[in-house]
Amino acid sequence: MPMGTVPKLILVTGALGQIGTELVEALQDKYGKESVIPTDVREANGCTQLDVMDAEGIENLVRSKGITDIYHLAALLSATGEKNPDLCWSVNVDGLVNVISAAKKYGCRVFSPSSIAVFGPDCPKHAPQVTGLNPTTVYGKTKVVGEHLAMSSGIDMRGLRYPGLISWKAPAGGGTTDYAVEIFHAALSEGHYNCFVREDTRLPMMYMDDAIRATLELMDTPFDSLGTSRGGYNIAGCSFTAGELVKSIQRHIPEFTCSFEPDVRQNYADSWPDSIEDDVARKEWGWISKFDLDKIVDEMIDNLQ
Ligand code: NAD
Numbered sequence: 321m322p323m324g325t326v327p328k329l330i331l332v333t334g335a336l337g338q339i340g341t342e343l344v345e346a347l348q349d350k351y352g353k354e355s356v357i358p359t360d361v362r363e364a365n366g367c368t369q370l371d372v373m374d375a376e377g378i379e380n381l382v383r384s385k386g387i388t389d390i391y392h393l394a395a396l397l398s399a400t401g402e403k404n405p406d407l408c409w410s411v412n413v414d415g416l417v418n419v420i421s422a423a424k425k426y427g428c429r430v431f432s433p434s435s436i437a438v439f440g441p442d443c444p445k446h447a448p449q450v451t452g453l454n455p456t457t458v459y460g461k462t463k464v465v466g467e468h469l470a471m472s473s474g475i476d477m478r479g480l481r482y483p484g485l486i487s488w489k490a491p492a493g494g495g496t497t498d499y500a501v502e503i504f505h506a507a508l509s510e511g512h513y514n515c516f517v518r519e520d521t522r523l524p525m526m527y528m529d530d531a532i533r534a535t536l537e538l539m540d541t542p543f544d545s546l547g548t549s550r551g552g553y554n555i556a557g558c559s560f561t562a563g564e565l566v567k568s569i570q571r572h573i574p575e576f577t578c579s580f581e582p583d584v585r586q587n588y589a590d591s592w593p594d595s596i597e598d599d600v601a602r603k604e605w606g607w608i609s610k611f612d613l614d615k616i617v618d619e620m621i622d623n624l625q
């Protein structure tokens with residue numbers, strides 16, 4: 321570490337979730353195990369229990385440990401959020417306000433994810449970085465508020481509009497895009513999956529390795545290089561329909577079958593764009609994805625087998 325550099329001490333909220341499970345590992349690899357403090361409302365070995373609704377608890381931890389950076393992952397996702405809209409608002413907005421307040425007081429940098437859920441039905445099907453943000457889900461509304469707070473907070477706060485994330489280390493946490501994770505487990509264990517969106521549903525998706533690398537790269541970029549999209553950069557991975565996902569899995573498991581029985585989550589999926597324009601992230605901090613559909617499927621099957 322260069323002389324005079326303050327060592328990082330990183331707090332991760334929601335660390336036991338789909339992203340946290342892998343981001344904590346990546347941060348520990350980069351900065352050292354002792355530099356990362358994973359927290360979650362749920363109890364687990366090696367994880368400090370912290371509810372993001374507990375403003376005092378966050379502040380005490382930030383002050384007592386000398387936290388320099390907060391990766392704020394605690395949230396309710398779209399499907400769980402629509403079932404519990406008040407709780408979704410409290411955890412996603414009030415929880416974020418608590419994190420920002422502690423960060424402001426103790427000079428921390430904050431990473432807070434946004435989502436493709438910020439877009440609504442009026443957005444072009446290939447979503448530009450700058451467009452009207454009129455989501456229909458409560459979850460999407462909380463993410464729009466989060467992006468505004470990032471820009472108005474007066475601190476170094478950054479975010480990414482993650483697409484649906486596909487990974488094998490932890491289960492997906494109650495979102496609309498969960499079918500693109502569940503399908504692999506079902507394909508390998510049952511040989512069949514009953515998908516809760518239509519076969520022709522096309523959504524922006526990304527492999528977790530790309531998402532983790534995007535997060536680290538964004539946080540490594542000098543603040544002055546970042547423009548007015550800092551609160552939520554569009555990042556594209558790949559875009560495919562549920563039917564195309566099935567076909568790609570059948571390259572490995574030819575006998576795999578999938579039925580389609582759309583439920584309420586179809587409405588959330590239909591309100592989101594098909595694909596993402598990420599020209600601003602490419603220009604400002606060099607973002608480029610590495611995984612297309614077939615490569616994601618190869619990695620998922622290989623790791624889950
Ligand atoms: P997840 O549901 O898998 O994990 C969220 C974690 O937050 C869980 O471990 C949960 O126990 C914890 N949590 C819930 N309420 C809490 C509280 N009150 N206090 C502390 N912890 C609490 O979600 P994820 O997929 O890891 O998502 C992390 C972030 O990324 C969220 O902001 C989410 O909106 C965003 N995001 C995720 C995806 C995706 O596909 N996974 C896509 C776009 C955006």
Ligand code: AKB
Binds near residue numbers: 435436496
């Ligand atoms: C969800 O489906 O809710 C998440 C997301 C795209 O934000 N995966």
